[in-house]
Each structure stands twice: as C-alpha cells, then as structure tokens.
Amino acid sequence: MSEQQLPMAGDAQEPSGNGAGEGPPPAPRQIEASSVRLVATLSVAGALAGMAIVVAFQYTKPRIDANAAKELAEAVTEVLGQAKTYKTIYLEDGKFTAEPRDTTGLDKVYVGYDPNGQPVGVAMEAAEPGFQDIIDLLFGYDPAKGDVIGMKVLHNLETPGLGARIATDSSFVDQFNDVSTPLIGVKEGQGKGGHNEVVMITGSTISSRAVIKIINDRLKAIQKPVDAYWSSIAGTTSAGQRSATTATGTHTSTSLAPVPAGATASSGGGDL
Amino acid sequence: MKETTAQEDLLRGIWRENPVLVQLLGLCPTLAVTGSVDNAVVMGIATFFVLLGSSVLVSTFKSIIPKEVRISAYILIIATFVTIADMVTHALVPDIWKALGPFVPLIVVNCIILGRQEAFASKNTVWRSTLDAVGMGSGFMVAMLIMGSVREIIGNGSWFGIPLFGGHYQPWIIMILPPGGFFTLGFVLLAMGWKKGREAEAVRPRRWPHGVTTEVGGPV
Numbered sequence: 398m399s400e401q402q403l404p405m406a407g408d409a410q411e412p413s414g415n416g417a418g419e420g421p422p423p424a425p426r427q428i429e430a431s432s433v434r435l436v437a438t439l440s441v442a443g444a445l446a447g448m449a450i451v452v453a454f455q456y457t458k459p460r461i462d463a464n465a466a467k468e469l470a471e472a473v474t475e476v477l478g479q480a481k482t483y484k485t486i487y488l489e490d491g492k493f494t495a496e497p498r499d500t501t502g503l504d505k506v507y508v509g510y511d512p513n514g515q516p517v518g519v520a521m522e523a524a525e526p527g528f529q530d531i532i533d534l535l536f537g538y539d540p541a542k543g544d545v546i547g548m549k550v551l552h553n554l555e556t557p558g559l560g561a562r563i564a565t566d567s568s569f570v571d572q573f574n575d576v577s578t579p580l581i582g583v584k585e586g587q588g589k590g591g592h593n594e595v596v597m598i599t600g601s602t603i604s605s606r607a608v609i610k611i612i613n614d615r616l617k618a619i620q621k622p623v624d625a626y627w628s629s630i631a632g633t634t635s636a637g638q639r640s641a642t643t644a645t646g647t648h649t650s651t652s653l654a655p656v657p658a659g660a661t662a663s664s665g666g667g668d669l
Numbered sequence: 670m671k672e673t674t675a676q677e678d679l680l681r682g683i684w685r686e687n688p689v690l691v692q693l694l695g696l697c698p699t700l701a702v703t704g705s706v707d708n709a710v711v712m713g714i715a716t717f718f719v720l721l722g723s724s725v726l727v728s729t730f731k732s733i734i735p736k737e738v739r740i741s742a743y744i745l746i747i748a749t750f751v752t753i754a755d756m757v758t759h760a761l762v763p764d765i766w767k768a769l770g771p772f773v774p775l776i777v778v779n780c781i782i783l784g785r786q787e788a789f790a791s792k793n794t795v796w797r798s799t800l801d802a803v804g805m806g807s808g809f810m811v812a813m814l815i816m817g818s819v820r821e822i823i824g825n826g827s828w829f830g831i832p833l834f835g836g837h838y839q840p841w842i843i844m845i846l847p848p849g850g851f852f853t854l855g856f857v858l859l860a861m862g863w864k865k866g867r868e869a870e871a872v873r874p875r876r877w878p879h880g881v882t883t884e885v886g887g888p889v
Contacts, residue, residue, distance in 0.1 A: 435738045442742055446749040453753040460760035468763070552767055557704045557845045558825050600842070 473507050473520045476537035476547030480509025480517050486626060493626035506623060516630055518546050519623050523615035527607040530554035536573065536612050540627035545612060548573035560604030569598050578616055582609045678797050682804030688781040689812035690861050695781040699816055700850035702772050706829050709817030711765045715754045715773055717806030720782050722750040724802035727790040743786045751776045781809060819853050820844045
C-alpha cells in the first residue's frame, strides 16, 4: 500500500477541491444541486439502466431458454436410455393426460418413446432439500417393471468434491440405471445384495440419502397415476402395433407403425 | 495522491496494489467461489467486465452526476452491468452460472468495484479510469486464479478439471470446503507479506534497535 489510498467510505473531496495534483482537472461539478436535479438524474439513469437490461434480456433469453430445453431433452434421453422423443403429460385431477385444459401449475412428467414409437419409460423431475440447498434431479422410471432406470442431478449446491459427487460420480449415478423401488441406501460393504440397494458415497451420506429419499418420495406421490397412464398407453401401443403388423407385413411394420397417440404430433412433444 | 503515469494506472492493480492480495477488498467471492479454477475464472471475468463497464460510465458522467446522489448512481450503473453479466453468464456457460449461484448478482456489492468508482473513476479521465479498471480487474482475476489453483490442485487433485496426480493422490477435501478458502487466503497473504518484507529489507537500510546498521545499509 503505497501512495494510492484505500478507498474510504466517506468522500473527503469537496467538488471544488478536485484536481489538486491528480491528473487533468475534471470538469467542474455543480456546487449545490437542486432536489429536482437529483431526482431527474437518478430517474434518467434508472430509465437508461432499465432499457439496457431489457435489451440484454432480449438477446440472452432465447439462448437461456434453448439451453434449458436442450438440457431437459438431454437429461430425459440420459435417464430413459433408448428414448428418442418425449411427450410431456400433466397431472390433472389425479390423472395424467397429454392435453389438459390449462397446463399452468400442473405437475408434469415426460414419457419417452424409442424410435419405433414404443414407450420406454417415464422421466420425472423431483426436488427436495439436500445438505446445503434443494437438490433438483430427473429420474427415469419404468412402470412395467417398477424399476428406476436412470438418474441425473439437474441442480445441486452440495459440497464440491463430497456431496456434489451425487451428480458426477459414475459409480454412484450408474447404480440408478437398474434398481427396484423403493430404493434403500446402504453403506459401502454393508449391502445384502438386494436389487433395490444403492451404495451411498462414502463421506457424502447425507447427499446420497437425500437423492434416494427424493426418488422414493416422488414415486410414492405419483406412482399410481403414472402406472395408470402407462397401462393405458401400453394398451394402445400394442394394439396399434398389432394392426400395423397384420396390415403391412413384418418388414415395413416399423416404419409404418402408427406412433402412439400424440407421441410426436401433440403439444409438448420434443425432438431429441 | 501523487501524480501517476498511465502505465502505473494500468499495472499497479495487477500486482503491487492487487485489490485482493494487497488491498484486501472483494474477499467474499475470493473465499466463496474459488473451490475450482473454472468457477474462479468465470467469476473473475464477470467482475472484470462489470468493473470496466462501470468505470467507463462513471468517469464519463462524473461531471453530470450530482455528488449528493453519486453513490446511488454508481450502484445503479454497477447493478445494470451485473444484471447483464448475470444474464450473459446464464446464456453462455449455464453450468458455471449454476455453480456460481448468488455470487454473480452479489458483484453489485463487491467493494473493489464501488471502491474504484469512488476512489478513481469519479476523479479521473475516461482513459485513465479504463486503464485502472483493466489493471484492477486483471488483479482480481490473478488473485482468483491463484486461490482457485491452490484450492483445486490440493483439494481435488486437478486443475481446470484435468486430473493431475493419477489415482494415488488423496485430495485434501477441506481445501475446497469453506475453511480451505480461509486457509488458502491466509497462506497466500502470508507469502505476500514475507516477500514484501524481504524486498523492503533488500532496498532499505535496516535500523537496529541500538542504532547499528547493516553492512549494505550505510549510515541511517
């Protein structure tokens, strides 16, 4: 710290005292500004600032939305394995439907379809408190088997290097690729070999347990309607598949098979 | 405050009057987001941008901002740049934006920025203020890079996410936890002080308590 003073809170310099031996003298300031001028200055500055922010918002918003959509699409593919397209369905009056009257505020899950139009599973988002902040994750659920088939942490502020490994440690994350529900968290080396066991990360038991609890709670809450929706679409698909096969023969059946109602056409469908 | 040259304006912030390591300003992000080099560098870039933008505007409009509302006006200018930086970070590097969490918006209250407006940009020309902002912003980035490197290398065994030590290294997790920020900052400041002490000793005759001088010093 040499000649340069640390910035102090109070301004010791009177406007007229400016320029005493510190570079070119600045333009003279008004000695006494009227209240009107103070208000006007801040108002103009505020308006300009607002405009600048709006412009920046206009430019960044599409990018931010596109990132979010891309992230969701990637996450759905990741947790559902072979899914190529997905369709958003909404929980309305205790039942899942693809076309609710109004989507705002409705709980939603994503049904993934493979390239042949077969539903492969349901991806759902779930969030609950972790060690430091809400952990937001997406997991894939196969209602046919009642298994979790994939998990991806979308957002966490867990401790880097410890709790944050729930998102990055493949030996933990990969366990969710095939595990029965409800999940049970076990400590390393203490598992009994059950199909619903998840070995927790040593040193981040709280975060690992939070992930398991988030999935269990979420499933407990909406497993029934999801299963009900699943049996309805599984029925139509196999019927549609059957009729297509009988009509056109096995060779072309895949290409001509009708996509399950609304899988690609309806609103909310996304190309992956 | 004595006259400074343009070169001094630019260079002093980077090392000699480094805002973090010497002036001890802006310690909150220095402690909070230096757990990995990635986060530290993005934070440094965001702060650099805000500092530069604010300094240019403040020094441009210094004569028309009444002194009674200057702090409000500075905060308004800074907040605008911070909001823009936040949105741009969100759009360009969403992962790091998530990791930085509230610390990008908190650049508004980073005392490096407000301090430079009040101490320099409001009293100097646009050109000098730009140099000063570039210097101080770079200095902040240097400090963030040092802190982030030390903490990530020791605490995670990697640098910019690239593993350095193979599988044999047992990371000192504490270094990327909040206490590690304090330890690292403490040791970095210790090193700075030690170095400065040695430099001062080398150029200045040392006065011993009973009046003798060192060989290099000559008469005091």
